[in-house]
Amino acid sequence: MSFNTGLSGIRAAASELNITGNNIANAGTVGFKGSRAEFADVYAASVLGSGSNAVGSGVVTGDVAQLFNQGAVNFTENSLDLAINGNGFFVTSNNGALSYTRAGYFGTDATGNIVNNFGERLQGFGVNEATGTINEGVQTDLRVDTKAANPRATSAVASTLNLNSTSLTPAAYTEAFTNADPAVARAEAIDTFDPGDSSTYNSSTSVNIYDSQGNPHVMTKYFVKTSGNSWDMHVMIGGEPATARNTPIELEFDSTGKLDLPAQPMEITGWNPLDKNGQPTGAANNVSFDLNLKGSTQYAANFAVTAVSQDGYTTGDLAGLEINDEGLLVARYTNGQTKVQGQLALASFANQQGLSPLGKTAWAQSSDSGEPVIGKPGSGTLGRVQSGALEQSNVDLSEQLINLIVAQRNYQANSKTIQTEDAVTQTIINLR
Incomplete structure (x- = not known):
């Protein structure tokens, strides 16, 4: 015995x-x-x-x-190195055979799929191209789309500025009223505006806008004071008038210096994009977009632009990738835009001890582990993801x-x- x-x-x-x-x-x-x-x-x-x-x-x-x-999290310089802070496993697929791992060595293969160092594809949720929302619950291979971002034509421009109330009406404008027939004085005064002669206007400001092919065009707003609370705004795009017959937009301010007329936003119509040689770019013609000056003022202070924005952009090449703590795969482009390309999935089990070890720091589902609960990082009991980091062994x-x-x-x-x-x-x- x-x-x-x-x-x-x-x-x-x-x-x-x-x-x-x-x-x-x-x-x-x-x-x-x-x-x-x-x-x-x-x-x-x-x-x-x-x-x-x-x-x-x-x-x-x-x-x-x-x-x-939990093992210690060490930071790296690779955005596709991933660590899980909390509960859960990355889900990988080897020709449909799923395995679960905490090892976050990931990169991309020749076709853009995100894979670990054994070529197994990281699983996640795709994006609905029509709405841009995540298709939660529909598991798929996560893939990096490397094609250039599509351009977007400008549909709205907004500026907030202050026009100096102490500015004087340009001499040419005043002289036109003096010399012209009263019936045509206004038209004669408007015609004195010359974008190449700064003495014919009081202030100006510019912003780039984009046509349907992503070509940039400089839109400049010129302001001419016509009386105490009245201003003409001439809008030029690429040196050409943006309004029919070069008619200015009339701006009115009330006695407190706040913009009163016209109603906001104003619509610029009939723009035909031209290149630097004055030839059509091939982009859409007869374009309309909104111009908003909401919040602009006329105070006794220097001319100043306090805010400007427009919603168009040119095409852009892929510049980098980021994965946030919710697992969203975000692509950055050279045009300054970002786009969500997917969201990685995490899995949890009722009994982690029941998982079957496969080697290569991976486990497989078993009858003892129960079914995997798949979800986005940070939901339920699932932990969050740390990009540019790896979870080390928990061995002491x-x-x-x-x-x-x-x-x-x-x-x-x-x-x-x-x-x-x-x-x-x-x-x-x-x-x-």
Whole structure:
């Protein structure tokens, strides 16, 4: 009996040495989860059960349990290196066979799929191209779309500015009223405006706008004070009038300096985009867009533009990728725009200990683990994602080295049990 008891102890100690050695070997493996041996004692049972004074029959390895506690997160310079802060696993697919991992080494393959260092594709949710929203619940391979971003024609321009109330009406404008027939004085005064002569206007400001092909055009607004609270605004695009017959837009301010007329936004119609040589660009003609001056004022202060915006942009090449803590894959383009290209998925299990280890720092679903719960990072019990970082092994080397000492002593002690039993047996055999 003692031989078997000692032998079971040696086997248990050897198992612990193997497990501890494996932990130490993977101390530097990204996403690795350490294991521990869990032992149980053994008692021989008779038909009627064990007596109260039964002697144990040794030890058995009850389980090799994996410890899924969080590993340290180390930061890298690769935006596709990913770490999970909290619960969950990355989902990868190898030709449809799903596996689950905490190792966040990811990059792209020749076709733009996001893959780990074994070529398995990272799973996530795609984007509805029509609405730009995430197709939650529809799992797919995450892919980086490297094609250039489409341009967008300007449909709205907004400016907030202050026109100096102390400005004087340009001399040419005033002189036209003096010399012209009263019936045509206004028209004559308007015609004195010359964008190449700064003495014919009081202030100006410019902004780039874009046609349907993404070509940039400079839109300039020139302001001419016509009386105490009245101004003409001449709008030029690429040096050409943007309004029919070069008719200015009349602006009126009330006695407190706030913009009163016209109603906002104003519509600029009939723009035909031209290139720098005055030739059509090939973009859409007869374009209309809104021009909004809401919030503009006429105070006794220098002319100033406090805000300007427009919603068009040119085409842009892919400049970089970012993944936020909710797993959204965001592409950055050289035109300053961003676009969500997908969202990675995380999986959790009712019983993580029931997962089947596959090697390569991955696990597979089993009947003991239960079905995976798939969702976006940060939802439910799922953790969040840290881009540009990797989760290190959760192995504590100091603890493992102590475990080695304990396992070694257990091995030696159980060997002593066998040695002692052998000596006793020899004594009995030598009896005459």
